[in-house]
Amino acid sequence: MGLIAEYEITCEHLPLVAIAGDVPEATLDIELQPNHGNHPPFIVHATHETPASIEQAFESSSFVAEHTLVGQAGETCQYQVLPALGIEAQLGEQIEDLSELRALATTDSIIERIRVTPTGWIQSGWFRDRAVLDEFRTFWQRNGEFTLRRLTYDGEAEEAGDGLTDHQREALRIAYEMGHFDIPRTATLDEVAAELGITASSLSERLRRAQTHLIETTVASTWPPLPQ
Template structure:
């Protein structure tokens, strides 16, 4: 069964990270056209922020040879940018296995969204199976650049998601706001239960189930599977 994952690749050497850092008020997303040789053009969508600051950042970026404003709609602008370097040239100082990067481009996976931030990329992707996802994860972890945000099976109603029910999410949020998770603790289970209008035992069960679900969707997938 396929998987849907959302994860961070916190690597400042990735394309357009400097542009995103220069316009922190904007949301920058990127598409790569891998069928255009070793320097695939960047299709850049920028929403919010100053258009002037964005275009100044594109003009000043070391990894952008030239760019063109393709169109705009409201606060969203679309650019095509030609890279100044191949991905191998750009990432050569950051990765220890460039051939592994090339292999990822042909894996049974679709990276459907790349959000560029001031310290790396946030990616959302679909993976044919767990083995394909593990190859992708292992490559970036080996190079020190991987943080899993969410992992779900395809076919879920809202992939990727955290898997929490509305009641579990409400219990977590209420417990957090009252100070139940503070150190030292500033609220008891009874306090959270009173706020929610349920019993302390029900609160305890919801919190345990919610925390287990979050661990299964975030921390647990980053470890090798246990031997059966």
């Protein structure tokens, strides 16, 4: 039976980690485009209330050769980022055996999501079995740090809330603790936003996106369908 795993790789030399450090309040999710030669582009989904901060970080990064805004929805901007050097070139002095890094790309696994943090990457994906997952674990234990965050078997239901961004989870928690969801309400949107240090409109969007995700992964997926 296959495995679904989420794990954290601690390695400050991974691509775009320095940008996450420059703009720590942003959420950065990336997709790799592997079939594009030695310098494959990255698709970067960047969520921040001031996109200019992300673009300034791109422009000051030695890793980024060119970035293009492809689209925007609310606080989330999608960029195509062309690197100035390949992943192997960036990691060359940090990895003991680059052939082992290339071999990970050929394992029976599918990496669905990569989140960039100021200290490394958080990856989640599907793995044929524990032996395949252990290949990732042993490689990154030798070349950085590997921390398993979540592990389930293929077909097991995920816990409610899986898939929320860190900012969405924090917004829900603070709003709940301050009484924003109480009846009657004891904390306004402006008060919760001030606690989080963001605008009320940004908080409203985060709460709506978080609530939509929770609905989609719980009651909206009920089968058979709820009565009309």
